[in-house]
Amino acid sequence: MLGQLGENAKFLAGGQSLIPLLKLRFANPEHLVDLNFIAGTSFIKQEAGALHFGAMSRHAEIEHSALARKISVLHDCAAGIADVQVRNRGTIGGSLAEADPSGDWASALITLDTAVHCLGRNGGRTIHLSDFIKDAYTTALAHDELVTEVEVKIPPKGSGGAYLAFKRSAPVYPSASVAVQLTMAGDVCQDAAIALGCVGLTAIRATNAETALRGQILNDKTISAAAEEARAAADPQPDMRGSAEYKRQLVVALLKRAIQIAVRRARGEQVEGAHLYA
Amino acid sequence: MVEEKEKKNGGRWVGASLPRKEEDRLLRGRGKFADDIKLREMTYLRFVRSSYAHARIISVDTSAAEALPGVVCTITGKEIAAQTHPFIEIAPDHIQKVRDYPMAVEKVRYQGEPVAAVVAESASLADDAAELVQVEYEPLEPAINAEEALLDKSILHEEAGTNRVWSGTWEFGDVEKAFRDAAYVVTIDHMHFHRFSSTPLENNVVIGQWEPKEDRIHYWCNNSFPSFAIQFLAAHLAVHFDRIRVQTADIGGSFGIKITSYPQMSVCALASKKAGGRPVKWVETRSEHMVSSAHGNERTFRDTRVALDKNGVITAIASRHIDDCGAYPRYEPLGCVIYSQVFCGTYRFKNARIEFTQTVTNKCPVGPNRGYSRMQHLWFLERVVDICAYEIGIPADEMRLRNYIRPEEFPYTTPNGCVYDSGNYPKMLEVAKKLIGWDDWKKKQAEARQQGRWIGIGIGTTLDSGTNNFGQSQIINPYAPFSGNSQGANCKLDVYGEVVVAVGSCPQGQGHETVSAQVVADVLNISPDLITVRTGFDTERNVHTGFSGTYASQFAVSGLSAVHGAAQKLKAEMKRLAAFVLQTTQDDLEFGVGEQGPEIKARSTGKSINYWSLANIVNVNSAVLSEELQDVTLNCRYIWRAPFKVPDREKKYGNLTLTYSSQLHIAVVEVDRDTFIPRILDYVAVDDCGVAINPAIVEGQVYGATAHGIGAALMETCAYDAVGNMLTSTFSDYTPITAMNIPKIKYGYISTPSPHTYSGAKGMGEGGAAPIHTISAALQDALFAEGVFINDSFNNGDSIFRSLQQREGGQLSNLVRMEKR
Structure with missing residues (x-):
């Protein structure tokens, strides 16, 4: 349908990005194709060691899903997006397809083995999340293609994760966010995935910070070393959410905290990760 | 129904934590706000705003906007300047030369300043049309920091010769x-x-209608100091005070910000005049509020x-x-x-x-x-x-x-x-x-x-x-014609004996209906439930003074003193009337509530007269009134004046x-x-x-x-x-x-x-x-x-x-x- 309507048409999912753009007259499409109320697009299920989310699953549905709690990063992320109103409307598929540099989902999911299932006129395809997000507001989706499902592999036992963001107030985008997924063997970090949100054109994988943790006993020193690598990896723009230097500092503070939570979760502890507010 | 047991303050209603009379309306979403007002043939106004902080306006081309179907008219700063006087400035001397209009004329002086306005059949058409207005600017050096501005390297108001307003x-x-x-x-x-803003939940709203036959202007709006706005508007539009009617409804917060919506009120009236007298509604967006309130x-x-x-x-x-x-x-x-x-x-x-x-x-x-x-x-x-x-x-x-x-x-x-x-x-x-x-x-x-x-x-x-x-304004400008402070209120027994209070305030949730009723209830010794309070400004209700409105932490003093005064005046009239009817002295009378509602009783005889009967004598049974009671109206207006003197302007003392x-x-x-x-x-x-x-x-x-x-x-x-x-x-x-x-x-x-x-x-x-x-x-x-x-x-x-x-x-x-x- 979008193909027939041409370039001046847009999909409307939860509308939490598109509606504000329309309101501010930054976007002015002639047609909106409403994806709401299409049967079978909103679901959360576990299959073959992975969680599957229908593209139209609302953030709030994921926040309150017992299944989604199996992957801490998912629950942390869903529960912290904007405010209740936004979480009740916004969708995981819509958020990924929008690829806003400040969006929460991409930075959270990129630390996990995440596949995005897409559907277009020429049939379906599956794109790994790291190939899906191309640039700010740019994905691998063709104009008439949409996300149908997000598939996230459940991390192995002994792996723990956390997603933390700092927001100046509930409804706004974070100033910075950090996602961590650690695989631990005792005090030694066997594997680490670290992503930084809102501090670049896309979510940034802090690979040097990951390297700094891999094979190390996690203590104040090794955690600080990784946090400093993350500070260097961040490439933030100054704006009302913070100066560039401060956003880098937030990355350091959030990463330290997220690693500590992830380590405890890897040990099987129940830890509530809470987003930080002003 | 409020309970007697709430009277904790020495048996008085004043001092009781009564739930607000307004609560039911406001908390259930049944309030009536300016944007809720829909009028026949209403049109909608959208401003075209400056993208520059400081720039000369080379040209404003409204032709494309006017050509859009559904657009009623456009209006520019130049058109406004041609038919109005600049706004009054309170500052003296060189600032008196500032030519301040509600829209930019020669120059824009801040980002978001209105340059033109579009009036259309619907709000969204007005939005579309506003984007078609072409404005050409020549950017000028902006003065952003206050201390740098005082160096006068780039002057905002050339006619004043300096950026300094007053010292x-x-x-x-x-x-x-x-x-x-x-x-x-x-x-x-x-x-x-x-610099910050108190960001009221409800933005500014103005509906203005220049009624062509009567040559008068009728506003519905949420301005929080209408008496002041009218004074500015009358001189600016060259219209007599009493030909400007301002009505307010419920207001969703002001915190002072809505005192200064008179420039937009001017534009709505002038746009209405150009639109043949159709009402023009402007509902401010949040972004407009942030850049330009x-x-x-x-x-x-x-x-x-x-x-x-x-x-x-x-x-x-x-x-x-x-x-x-x-x-x-x-x-x-x-x-x-x-x-x-x-x-x-x-x-x-x-x-x-x-x-x-x-x-x-x-x-x-x-x-x-x-x-x-x-x-x-x-x-x-x-x-x-x-x-x-x-x-x-x-x-x-x-x-x-x-x-x-x-x-x-x-x-x-x-x-x-x-x-x-x-x-x-x-x-x-x-x-x-x-x-x-x-x-x-x-x-x-x-x-x-x-x-x-x-x-x-x-x-x-x-x-x-x-x-x-307000005499302090003379410390700024010795010619400022303001001093003291005053508030008006009216308290009456209606034709059927209902107690009705009207005040010159326009509350924004402060509970004026409730506290006014508490004050009057104590004067008449009845329950606040039996008192109707009309708030919200209306020029034609005739209870306002030049200082009426709701601002500057004062209603408990100025507003309620006026209400109290009006209630005392009414009580005095009721006493005279009741003494005559009950054939007794005023000292013998007792105010209270009897079997037939609120009443006045003669202690000596036990006879009483209820409010309905009192009102009836004055309004529809007046032949029974004696000669000396002919002045009784049971409709009492009281103006409270604060006991101030004009401060010493030189010493800045007072x-x-x-x-x-x-x-x-x-x-x-x-x-x-x-x-x-x-x-x-x-x-x-x-x-x-x-x-x-x-x-x-x-x-x-x-x-x-x-x-x-x-x-x-x-x-x-x-x-x-x-x-x-x-x-x-x-x-x-x-x-x-x-x-x-x-x-x-x-x-x-x-x-x-x-x-x-x-x-x-x-x-x-x-x-x-x-x-x-x-x-x-x-x-x-x-x-x-x-x-x-x-x-x-x-x-x-x-x-x-x-x-x-x-x-x-x-x-x-x-x-x-x-x-x-």
Whole structure:
């Protein structure tokens, strides 16, 4: 349908990005194709060691899903997006397809083995999340293609994760966010995935910070070393959410905290990760 | 139905925490607001706004917009200038030459200034058409920073010849001698109070109709000071006062901002005239509100010197204050004198010299915002007190006790002649310290410091001066034709004996219907349920005076004094009438409620007459009235006038406000060592507004004012870049405080009744922005040991992080110096 309507048409999912753009007259499409109320697009299920989310699953549905709690990063992320109103409307598929540099989902999911299932006129395809997000507001989706499902592999036992963001107030985008997924063997970090949100054109994988943790006993020193690598990896723009230097500092503070939570979760502890507010 | 048992205050309704009469309507979404008003043939207006902070307008082409189907007309600044007079300026001399119109004519002077307007059949058509208006600009050098603007490198209003709006010096006592005799002299180079907005939930709304046949203008709007707006509009539009009718409905917050919507009111009327008399509705968007309503005054404090004796008692303060009023002075420069209502804050010092200068800049015009012009000054004084205390080594609480005006000194005359009616600041401190657990927190703070944590405990003492003496405007401009203050009210028995009260206020949730009914209920000894109160301004209701509206913490004083006066007048008439009907003396009469409703009874005979019968005699059975009762109308208008004199314009001396509520807040704040985010760990707000007419409403206002202040202190700032682009035009950028950011507030109160009001009540509501002073104090307490000087009223994780970074360069400590003699 979008193909027939041409370039001046847009999909409307939860509308939490598109509606504000329309309101501010930054976007002015002639047609909106409403994806709401299409049967079978909103679901959360576990299959073959992975969680599957229908593209139209609302953030709030994921926040309150017992299944989604199996992957801490998912629950942390869903529960912290904007405010209740936004979480009740916004969708995981819509958020990924929008690829806003400040969006929460991409930075959270990129630390996990995440596949995005897409559907277009020429049939379906599956794109790994790291190939899906191309640039700010740019994905691998063709104009008439949409996300149908997000598939996230459940991390192995002994792996723990956390997603933390700092927001100046509930409804706004974070100033910075950090996602961590650690695989631990005792005090030694066997594997680490670290992503930084809102501090670049896309979510940034802090690979040097990951390297700094891999094979190390996690203590104040090794955690600080990784946090400093993350500070260097961040490439933030100054704006009302913070100066560039401060956003880098937030990355350091959030990463330290997220690693500590992830380590405890890897040990099987129940830890509530809470987003930080002003 | 309200219960008799609520009458706790000596058997009176005044003092009872009654639920608001308005509650049902407002909380169930049944309020009627200006945007709810739909009129036949209504049209919708959208402004075209400047994208530049400072630019010459080369051309405005509205042809494409006019060609769009559904567009009724367009109107430009030039068209308006051709048919109106410039707005009155309150500032004297060169500012009288400023040609201030409701839309830009030759130049734009701030980003968001209206340049043209489009009127269409629907709001969305107006939006579409506004985008088709082509404006060509020639950019000019912007003046963004106040102190740079005063250098006049780029002048906003060429006709005035300078950016300086007004300057004056307040000097009292012997400042030089105090500095000669001082044991300590503390110097503070630079402090800054930031620009923010009180962001009411409902934006500005105007519906204007220029009724062609009658040649009169009818407004429905949410302006919060219509009497004032009409005075500005009448001269500007050259229309007689009584041909401008203003009606307001429920209003969703103003905090002073909606006082200054008269430029938009002008445009709606003129657009209506051009549209053949069709009503024109303008509903402001949030972004428009953020870029172009009325921000709060931004102020810089330079070269502050403080003299203290050996005990840390402040003997003199000298300072230069530079106020930034944005692009147009308009209601300003009243802020230049309003600050002096609280000239010495809560302190006893007698010698002071404040050199006050106001300038225009290429930013949104400022206007009254909750705490207007006094909060800036009170913040300044509280910073001075804390910094001096630290430099000399006196604890912050002890420092205040040594400097506070003492309870036995009230009524206290300040160095500039203001009379503080009552107060007890040491008592408030005691109550607040007890509520917060002062000693416990001091202990915890010391332990936390050992662990390297940054915890600060701060005190903020502040004043909420209410019921202005408008004569203070003559200190700014000796020709200003204003003085004193007045409010009107009407109290009547309707034809069927219903008690109906009308007041000249336009409340925004303050509960005027409830408190007015409480006052009248006590006068007539009936239940507030039996009293109907009509609020909301309506020129044709004829109860307003030139000062009517709802602003400046005064309704409990001016509004209720007028209501009380009108009720007394009605009662006197009812007595005369009842004595005649019941054939007895007035002394024999008793007011109360009988089997047939509210009535007046003769104690001697037991005979009574109810309100319906009384009203009936006057209105529809008047043949029975005796000759001497012919003047009775049972429809009584009363004008209350505040007992003010015109201040001494030269000496800047005189009583500027009638009542002084006081607030004392204590905050415990921790700054996170990693994120630098300040977090409030504990918070106490203690209030003294004399006799509270309705304590529940007072408490609610304290919470609201506290939330506003916390938001301003930690989250909210109106930011501009170097060329005058506004960076906070949406709530996503501005981040107004939400429930998520408000800590639990522990509320306490004391009551020192005002001797200046009939009821002992004082105006309250603005709250003196106590949290801004208090949070600055707590942050300063947390970071003194780190060598960080809190010299700005706005602090967040980012600014604290940067202050700590800069400190390593050794910059900040140079801004404060102490000299011991």
